[in-house]
Amino acid sequence: MTPFQALDALLITPFRLFNQPDAAFLFGVLAVAVLGAAIGKGGAALVDHSQRSRRVQQESEAEKRSELSVQALQEGDKKAYLAQNHLAQEAYGNTLALAAGHGAALMWPACAILTWLSWRFEDAPMPFLWRSAGPGWYFIPLYIAALWAIGRIFKK
Amino acid sequence: MNKRHLFALAIATLAVSLWLGVAVAQQAQPAPTATAAAEAKPADAAVTANATDAAKAIPASTGDKLADAIAKAPRGTGPGQIDETKPTGFLGIPGAPNVSIILAFAWAVWVGWIFSTVGAFGGVMAGVGHMSVFGFGAYAGGLKKTAPDLGKVVTDSIKASNQFLVGTSAAISSFNYLKMKRLVLPLAISLGLGSLIGAYGAAALSAGKLDFKSYQGYFGIFVLFLGCWLFYQTTPGAKSKQKTAKAAAKAFEEAVKKQKCGEKVEECNLGLHIQRFNMSTCEFTFYGVPFHFNPLVPFLGGVVISAVAAFLGVGGGFLLVPFLTSVTQLPMYLAAGTSALAVLVSMITSIVTLIAKGTPIEWHLVGMELIGITVGSIIGPKTSKYLSDSLMKRIFILLSLYIGLGYTLAGFAGIKIPGV
Numbered sequence: 001m002t003p004f005q006a007l008d009a010l011l012i013t014p015f016r017l018f019n020q021p022d023a024a025f026l027f028g029v030l031a032v033a034v035l036g037a038a039i040g041k042g043g044a045a046l047v048d049h050s051q052r053s054r055r056v057q058q059e060s061e062a063e064k065r066s067e068l069s070v071q072a073l074q075e076g077d078k079k080a081y082l083a084q085n086h087l088a089q090e091a092y093g094n095t096l097a098l099a100a101g102h103g104a105a106l107m108w109p110a111c112a113i114l115t116w117l118s119w120r121f122e123d124a125p126m127p128f129l130w131r132s133a134g135p136g137w138y139f140i141p142l143y144i145a146a147l148w149a150i151g152r153i154f155k156k
Numbered sequence: 157m158n159k160r161h162l163f164a165l166a167i168a169t170l171a172v173s174l175w176l177g178v179a180v181a182q183q184a185q186p187a188p189t190a191t192a193a194a195e196a197k198p199a200d201a202a203v204t205a206n207a208t209d210a211a212k213a214i215p216a217s218t219g220d221k222l223a224d225a226i227a228k229a230p231r232g233t234g235p236g237q238i239d240e241t242k243p244t245g246f247l248g249i250p251g252a253p254n255v256s257i258i259l260a261f262a263w264a265v266w267v268g269w270i271f272s273t274v275g276a277f278g279g280v281m282a283g284v285g286h287m288s289v290f291g292f293g294a295y296a297g298g299l300k301k302t303a304p305d306l307g308k309v310v311t312d313s314i315k316a317s318n319q320f321l322v323g324t325s326a327a328i329s330s331f332n333y334l335k336m337k338r339l340v341l342p343l344a345i346s347l348g349l350g351s352l353i354g355a356y357g358a359a360a361l362s363a364g365k366l367d368f369k370s371y372q373g374y375f376g377i378f379v380l381f382l383g384c385w386l387f388y389q390t391t392p393g394a395k396s397k398q399k400t401a402k403a404a405a406k407a408f409e410e411a412v413k414k415q416k417c418g419e420k421v422e423e424c425n426l427g428l429h430i431q432r433f434n435m436s437t438c439e440f441t442f443y444g445v446p447f448h449f450n451p452l453v454p455f456l457g458g459v460v461i462s463a464v465a466a467f468l469g470v471g472g473g474f475l476l477v478p479f480l481t482s483v484t485q486l487p488m489y490l491a492a493g494t495s496a497l498a499v500l501v502s503m504i505t506s507i508v509t510l511i512a513k514g515t516p517i518e519w520h521l522v523g524m525e526l527i528g529i530t531v532g533s534i535i536g537p538k539t540s541k542y543l544s545d546s547l548m549k550r551i552f553i554l555l556s557l558y559i560g561l562g563y564t565l566a567g568f569a570g571i572k573i574p575g576v
Contacts, residue, residue, distance in 0.1 A: 051272060066489040070442070074444060079404050085487055088487075088488035088489070089481050089488045093477070097274075100271040100272070100322075101271060101533020102533070104526040105530040108523050108524075111522050112520070
């Protein structure tokens with residue numbers, strides 16, 4: 001058995017749990033979405049951990065400059081406000097680029113599973129959708145919902 | 157505005173963007189004659205596939221547009237022709253470049269490394285990978301005379317892949333700022349609406365119409381502009397301005413330290429209050445300080461920035477915050493949260509529009525690149541301490557000038573410079 005076949009056998013398992021095809025398909029998509037979201041969240045946590053010191057440095061710089069800019073506003077010092085705001089914006093730009101890794105870690109499982117779903121259900125009509133619709137129309141919203149739900153669970 | 161409202165707003169925006177995509181898809185495809193549910197293939201119909209089935213090349217998510225373009229392309233072994241005896245490559249096209257997964261992964265590690273050390277230049281490098289390193293650009297360019305439709309589909313796919321790699325990550329990270337409730341709702345609506353129109357317009361109007369050479373030329377101008385801007389930042393004039401700004405910032409910081417009030421601004425008082433909002437004016441106070449802007453300005457800014465981002469396949473997030481802070485003089489504190497909504501709207505709209513227009517994306521290639529970016533982002537912070545920041549900046553300024561010039565010349569003048 002090749003690694004691809006092993007992965008295929010693993011991913012198809014939840015699609016066989018119900019006899020009714022629509023229910024089986026929808027449950028299977030939900031299961032792989034949750035699995036992918038869990039892997040994505042794990043990867044993102046790993047990226048966050050490795051970038052922690054740099055990220056904290058940039059985020060606290062952005063936060064500090066933002067606070068100072070607002071204080072400058074309160075005191076009516078426009079020159080200081082613009083200067084602090086500019087520095088805050090620079091730090092924000094750095095955090096945005098730094099977050100690309102976090103975003104990529106969250107998304108790669110979705111791309112991998114979507115590739116598998118497109119291959120596995122090629123040309124199969126999707127339940128309750130128009131004829132040309134692919135599995136992504138179910139998978140993507142479920143994946144986003146699963147990411148949100150896992151985020152909430154770990155937050156608690 | 158509480159968290160629930162913010163979430164509802166984000167969901168509503170997402171739903172509108174998806175609805176637009178569905179509407180376009182339904183227009184492009186024949187309407188279903190009956191519910192698809194009854195025809196659904198049994199979930200594990202393919203389970204019985206034999207080993208050869210399992211090992212078959214995973215096809216890209218092809219639409220009719222790609223199949224039609226392949227069918228129309230001339231057959232043969234010459235340049236710009238489809239050689240059916242050759243193995244399928246990019247997007248399942250026979251004879252197209254077949255990118256090694258190792259190369260795609262290694263290049264993406266490099267892109268991720270740049271993102272986590274140098275910054276937004278990683279996005280440019282992602283584009284360079286698709287266009288030059290993987291050979292998709294040369295392939296699409298070679299189809300210009302023989303199979304222009306196929307060349308345009310390949311160009312759209314390159315653009316969509318760039319945008320997916322660069323912009324979606326930014327959109328996801330922007331979402332965190334959206335959750336922080338730092339939102340000026342009228343401004344967000346104005347900017348978001350402009351972004352929706354700009355992104356949809358650019359993606360819908362350019363899909364299937366842009367040949368690779370033109371795309372390469374415009375992308376080159378963008379990179380050249382970026383390189384010039386980075387270079388300007390290193391000139392004595394710009395450095396002096398930065399020094400003055402930093403000195404003003406430091407002076408104020410020291411003045412604040414002397415004051416006894418050490419509490420965080422968020423806890424101090426007041427917050428954001430909208431005073432007046434109509435078609436021509438939005439007035440609000442933030443921590444007691446009055447601000448006002450014309451809602452038309454962020455609307456137009458949203459249209460232009462999102463249209464450029466969607467047209468070039470780059471993320472617009474890094475342009476929106478400077479736009480908001482410079483044009484509306486909004487504090488970064490609010491600009492980041494407010495622009496996040498526009499970034500999300502713009503990204504979702506342009507990608508959904510491209511896909512709905514039948515633009516194929518090689519998800520397994522994008523997935524592999526995302527793994528590479530993840531790994532590069534993990535390695536980046538661990539290795540950057542051994543490298544000088546200023547040296548890296550200089551290297552990337554030179555790179556962006558060279559790549560920008562190379563792409564512009566190749567795209568618009570047909571002049572090739574080595575390595576690009």
